[in-house]
Amino acid sequence: MAGLIEKVLSLPLLNMILARRRFLIIFGLTTLLLMLMFSGAGNVDMTRLSVSGANPEGAPGTRPKPNPPPVNPDVPPAPAEQPAAAAAPPEDAPKPKPEEPQQQQQQQQQQPETPSPKPADPQPAAPPNTPEPNSNKPVPAASPRPYISYQGYKRPGYDLPLTRAIPLRIMAMGSPAAFDHTASDDGNADNDNGFRLLLRERLTDLGHKVNYVGDATRGNMMDAEVVAAAPDKPPTVAALHELAAKVVPGNKPNLYIVSVGAEDAYRHIDVARFYVRLDALVRYLLDASHKSTVVLTTLPLPHDGGEQNGVREETVHVNEQIRRLVTLYQKAGQPVAKAEAAAAAAALAELKIFDALMDADARGYLQAPEPVEGIPDDGDWNARTTSEAFRQWEADKDKYYAQQKKIDEDEISRMEAELKKVNGGGGGAARTASSR
Missing domain, CATH: 3.40.50.1110 (SGNH hydrolase)
Structure with a gap:
């Protein structure tokens, strides 16, 4: 029996095949995958076979991306941004009943300062003139521009030392x-x-x-x-x-x-x-x-x-x-x-x-x-040659800046009153200032 095995292993054809074992492995795996695809026995999902990044976004064969983090709970995600291969819920699972739009609008009017809902429960988009969540500042009356809350910050370089x-x-x-x-x-x-x-x-x-x-x-x-x-x-x-x-x-x-x-x-x-x-x-x-x-x-x-x-x-x-x-x-x-x-x-x-x-x-x-x-x-x-001279210089400088500040405040008040009159009690800078 041992001699027979040695004779088989010494055959030239078998040695040639073993020398090309890498080609055989790749060819065999490819053949097996093709058989599974066309037979349906393996239930292979083609969307999961390609390497991530190999195909352009949205092309067949790309790996589905994970759900993106929630951005704004008040704005529902666009349909195009939803996962392509989302799992369907079981048929016997209870489905949530959609709220009526009119009922939602009444709840928002009754509770304007209610904390924003969790990201898992997105709400319909707010109308253009509705204040942002957690904002106590009213929107100017009859304003075509929606209210925007601005938060200042120190500009690096102008408020920091060199x-x-x-x-x-x-x-x-x-x-x-x-x-x-x-x-x-x-x-x-x-x-x-x-x-x-x-x-x-x-x-x-x-x-x-x-x-x-x-x-x-x-x-x-x-x-x-x-x-x-x-x-x-x-x-x-x-x-x-x-x-x-x-x-x-x-x-x-x-x-x-x-x-x-x-x-x-x-x-x-x-x-x-x-x-x-x-x-x-x-x-x-x-x-x-x-x-x-x-x-x-x-x-x-x-x-x-x-x-x-x-x-x-x-x-x-x-x-x-x-x-x-x-x-x-x-x-x-x-x-x-x-x-x-x-x-x-x-x-x-x-x-x-x-x-x-x-x-x-x-x-x-x-x-x-x-x-x-x-x-x-x-x-x-x-x-500082003398303390008296320095005190006088500081007093003159403070007096000058105080005068300039008073002039600016008077002019701002005059301009605000004029703008209110021109815009009928609202509009422009005067409207925005009065509404806040």
């Missing part, structure tokens, strides 16, 4: 937009704060200690240092570079706000190579203070006679070079950001500069300043 609230030693230099009274909100010639006061208040509200440093003081704010060649005339790039060489080493700011180029454009000083002179200035600023970041602002276009003598075109060319230089710096990993169109309006200039600071923060540019003996982190503290 770079863990590091101290900011700021050197504002160049254009009078940093300190000119024409850039101030009230246009007061004694103000001369420009965007600096608004930017300082925003940064200190976020938790930063701020100190403006420079070679001169401009404005009626306490921390009023700037770098400028003259109180009423912007310096050229070359003049600002010479001035910076005298001021920067003893202050070592960690943030420069540079607005320069207006004088070069006005005097037509080789504007085609303006970027070369500006690059030399920026490189000096970064080398003279190793922890610093530079914010370059573009220039507002002139509107008083600038169109006739070509100053506007020169200013446009200067702005183009500033933008391209910033791109080159950032490509090389240099800590330079751009404040676009820092116009003469103080509020707009401050907002654009703060946007540039957020961009610099997102890129990881901002660093704590180098310690310098005699320069505190808080510039207000450094500027």
Whole structure:
């Protein structure tokens, strides 16, 4: 018997078949599946044979997806979103009786503040003017817009400090937009704060200690240092570079706000190579203070006679070079950001500069300043010559903001009354406010 088995196993045909056993296994399984499919003996469900993701959604042969989580209990799920292979309930199982629509509507009117039903018991969709569940605010009368409940949140970047609230030693230099009274909100010639006061208040509200440093003081704010060649005339790039060489080493700011180029454009000083002179200035600023970041602002276009003598075109060319230089710096990993169109309006200039600071923060540019003996982190503290002068400055500032708030409140009340009259007691902002 053993000899017979050895003879059978030694046959060439059997050896060839065993060498191709992988092919035989696959062929045999395929044949078995085909037989089961056509015979019906295996009761094979073709929708469960394909691999998940092999077919497009909804195509025959795709694996049925599980039921999605409930979204809104007040809105029934769409028919297309229901599972394709839902199991049918037994025939002898008791079926729930559907509620009459009129009865449901009466129950909703009687119990407007009843907690929302469980996800397993979806209710019909609410009419357009029905308040959202758990909402105590009424819908404005005769409003074509359904009531929407809004929930505010803090926008990251505008309500959070920059770079863990590091101290900011700021050197504002160049254009009078940093300190000119024409850039101030009230246009007061004694103000001369420009965007600096608004930017300082925003940064200190976020938790930063701020100190403006420079070679001169401009404005009626306490921390009023700037770098400028003259109180009423912007310096050229070359003049600002010479001035910076005298001021920067003893202050070592960690943030420069540079607005320069207006004088070069006005005097037509080789504007085609303006970027070369500006690059030399920026490189000096970064080398003279190793922890610093530079914010370059573009220039507002002139509107008083600038169109006739070509100053506007020169200013446009200067702005183009500033933008391209910033791109080159950032490509090389240099800590330079751009404040676009820092116009003469103080509020707009401050907002654009703060946007540039957020961009610099997102890129990881901002660093704590180098310690310098005699320069505190808080510039207000450094500027308090006498306690009486500081108290008077704070009182004047609080009085100004109180007056502005009173003016706004009076105007809001007047506008609300006018809108009520125009809209017949409802409509617009007045209607919404009165309905809440």
